Amino acid sequence: MSMASTQDKVRQDLDVAAIRQQFPILSQKVHDRPLVFLDSAASAQKPEAVIEAMAHTMRCQYANIHRGLYWMSERTTEAYEAVRDQVARFLNAHSREEIVFTRNSTEAINLVAHSFGALLKPGQAVVISEMEHHANLIPWQMLRDRAGIELRVAPITDAGDIDLDALQGLLADGKVALVAMTHMSNVLGTVTPAKTIADMAHAAGAQVLFDGSQSVVHRKTDVQALGADFYTFTGHKLYGPTGIGVLWARKELLEAMPPFMGGGDMISTVTFEKSTWANVPHKFEAGTPAIIETIGLGAAISWVEAIGFEAIGAHEAALTVHALTRLADVPGLKIVGQPKERGGVISFTMDDVHPHDIATLLDRNGIAVRAGHHCAEPLMRRLGLTATARASFGIYTLPEEIDTLADTLVRIRNFFV
Amino acid sequence: MNSLTDSGALYDRLIVDRARTPLHAGRLEQADAQGEGKNPLCGDKTRVDVQMADTHISQIRHQTRGCAICLAAADLMAERVTGLTVPQAQDLSRRFSAMLVNEPASTPDTNTNTPALGPLEAFAPLRAHRARIRCAELPWVALKEALSHVDV
Numbered sequence: 001m002s003m004a005s006t007q008d009k010v011r012q013d014l015d016v017a018a019i020r021q022q023f024p025i026l027s028q029k030v031h032d033r034p035l036v037f038l039d040s041a042a043s044a045q046k047p048e049a050v051i052e053a054m055a056h057t058m059r060c061q062y063a064n065i066h067r068g069l070y071w072m073s074e075r076t077t078e079a080y081e082a083v084r085d086q087v088a089r090f091l092n093a094h095s096r097e098e099i100v101f102t103r104n105s106t107e108a109i110n111l112v113a114h115s116f117g118a119l120l121k122p123g124q125a126v127v128i129s130e131m132e133h134h135a136n137l138i139p140w141q142m143l144r145d146r147a148g149i150e151l152r153v154a155p156i157t158d159a160g161d162i163d164l165d166a167l168q169g170l171l172a173d174g175k176v177a178l179v180a181m182t183h184m185s186n187v188l189g190t191v192t193p194a195k196t197i198a199d200m201a202h203a204a205g206a207q208v209l210f211d212g213s214q215s216v217v218h219r220k221t222d223v224q225a226l227g228a229d230f231y232t233f234t235g236h237k238l239y240g241p242t243g244i245g246v247l248w249a250r251k252e253l254l255e256a257m258p259p260f261m262g263g264g265d266m267i268s269t270v271t272f273e274k275s276t277w278a279n280v281p282h283k284f285e286a287g288t289p290a291i292i293e294t295i296g297l298g299a300a301i302s303w304v305e306a307i308g309f310e311a312i313g314a315h316e317a318a319l320t321v322h323a324l325t326r327l328a329d330v331p332g333l334k335i336v337g338q339p340k341e342r343g344g345v346i347s348f349t350m351d352d353v354h355p356h357d358i359a360t361l362l363d364r365n366g367i368a369v370r371a372g373h374h375c376a377e378p379l380m381r382r383l384g385l386t387a388t389a390r391a392s393f394g395i396y397t398l399p400e401e402i403d404t405l406a407d408t409l410v411r412i413r414n415f416f417v
Numbered sequence: 418m419n420s421l422t423d424s425g426a427l428y429d430r431l432i433v434d435r436a437r438t439p440l441h442a443g444r445l446e447q448a449d450a451q452g453e454g455k456n457p458l459c460g461d462k463t464r465v466d467v468q469m470a471d472t473h474i475s476q477i478r479h480q481t482r483g484c485a486i487c488l489a490a491a492d493l494m495a496e497r498v499t500g501l502t503v504p505q506a507q508d509l510s511r512r513f514s515a516m517l518v519n520e521p522a523s524t525p526d527t528n529t530n531t532p533a534l535g536p537l538e539a540f541a542p543l544r545a546h547r548a549r550i551r552c553a554e555l556p557w558v559a560l561k562e563a564l565s566h567v568d569v
């Protein structure tokens with residue numbers, strides 16, 4: 001497809017100009033250039049609706065929740081708990097009791113490693129993949145070292161897809177209790193075949209956890225259709241605030257698992273001799289939660305759903321095609337990974353120009369990309385790289401911004417080579 | 418369109434040239450001391466071989482895998498500290514770090530025995546790029562380790 005035609009395709013799907021108006025930060029300048037923000041996979045920018053919902057809470061309707069016997073506390077509790085209903089619908093959970101609020105995806109996975117991990121016996125195994133974010137690797141290593149379980153790593157193909165035959169082999173001895181895998185790679189953009197993986201895991205008697213940190217942003221998520229047992233995501237990548245994440249898990253699992261942290265809110269009765277736990281999900285929410293951030297997450301979900309995943313998906317797919325087309329024309333540029341199905345995340349290298357130099361020079365031109373190992377060191381080693389540069393797209397990304405990226409990369413290469 | 422680096426001036430020609438064609442890269446067979454620096458955040462790595470002649474550093478070679486800033490910093494460091502005594506090299510290292518974190522006026526040059534930064538001043542614009550300062554400091558970390566093994 002020609003450059004003009006891939007640009008036009010992007011335009012048809014979404015009124016991006018109107019969407020950009022809702023993101024105050026996008027009119028900022030960096031080094032006297034208009035900000036070109038291509039790092040949404042690390043954290044997305046926030047629309048006015050989210051900023052306003054949080055500010056409104058603090059201005060007009062705020063008190064601690066679940067404990068006050070007064071009007072303001074009750075209203076705040078309602079607003080907070082309403083987000084639980086919203087997240088349950090967002091993920092198509094069976095019930096609101098299956099939604100546990102955490103600080104982020106990392107905490108959600110640590111919760112599972114701690115509390116589901118407590119049910120595992122030495123000799124059982126957990127399977128992850130070669131392309132996990134450290135958030136879905138380190139907690140399992142810690143569990144392995146603590147509980148004497150085995151940690152198995154499913155390889156990826158050179159294209160960047162999960163090697164399903166090899167995964168089948170890892171499941172064969174029936175010792176695997178959990179398969180914990182990314183639903184979308186933050187480095188390669190690979191969307192993993194979650195339903196297939198869940199079916200394979202279940203056939204081998206294992207539960208399955210999907211790290212949806214990247215995936216929930218780009219597509220409708222239906223935990224029942226995926227056949228998931230655990231699912232995690234993080235608010236700040238979904239146009240919401242930092243400090244709020246979600247663990248979804250089947251209720252029977254949550255009920256069988258011991259608490260993660262102890263403290264206020266998670267108890268039923270307390271004496272010095274013995275305490276009993278609150279029902280799920282409150283058993284897993286010790287202490288005053290991120291009330292304001294949770295309300296901000298609710299606003300983000302409403303905002304995203306009002307645009308709709310159909311339009312978002314089409315927009316990002318068109319942007320990705322445009323970007324792959326434009327970047328292919330940059331001399332010396334190599335795109336890392338050619339997965340069967342990819343989201344709006346593209347990692348690349350450019351001859352011998354170090355990704356950090358690429359990122360710094362792009363930044364001088366107002367363009368924000370990520371460079372480094374992207375919290376996935378073992379994946380970098382698998383790819384034979386130490387670092388890549390990564391451009392990632394969001395609802396507000398314009399095809400012209402990708403053109404600016406490609407043009408600037410050509411100049412950077414000329415500068416170094 | 419404006420030039421690529423205008424307001425930044427970080428990628429001084431000297432830095433780009435030394436990154437591309439280092440003059441002090443390699444190993445020393447007869448090294449008296451060696452040091453290593455690693456940046457786990459980006460995988461950059463440098464190894465420094467030092468050869469002494471009496472109390473002076475007579476030769477330095479480095480093997481560096483990293484970004485242009487790190488490569489050039491290693492090469493220009495090797496050039497600058499050759500011929501210095503260990504205390505002089507350590508003083509220079511402190512002065513280099515101070516330049517990267519302070520405004521120029523707040524780096525008093527009281528010790529007249531310390532050699533001037535000279536070409537190392539090319540790294541001064543890093544002040545505006547906090548995240549990259551460690552790239553320029555990595556070779557100095559390796560040098561510090563090497564010099565700690567030298568007994569004079």
Ligand SMILES: Cc1ncc(COP(=O)(O)O)c(C=O)c1O
Nearest residue numbers: 104105106133135186211213234
């Ligand atoms: C795939 C993936 N998993 C997990 C995380 C961790 O998210 P957080 O840092 O919000 O816990 C990220 C984000 O960096 C990610 O991209």
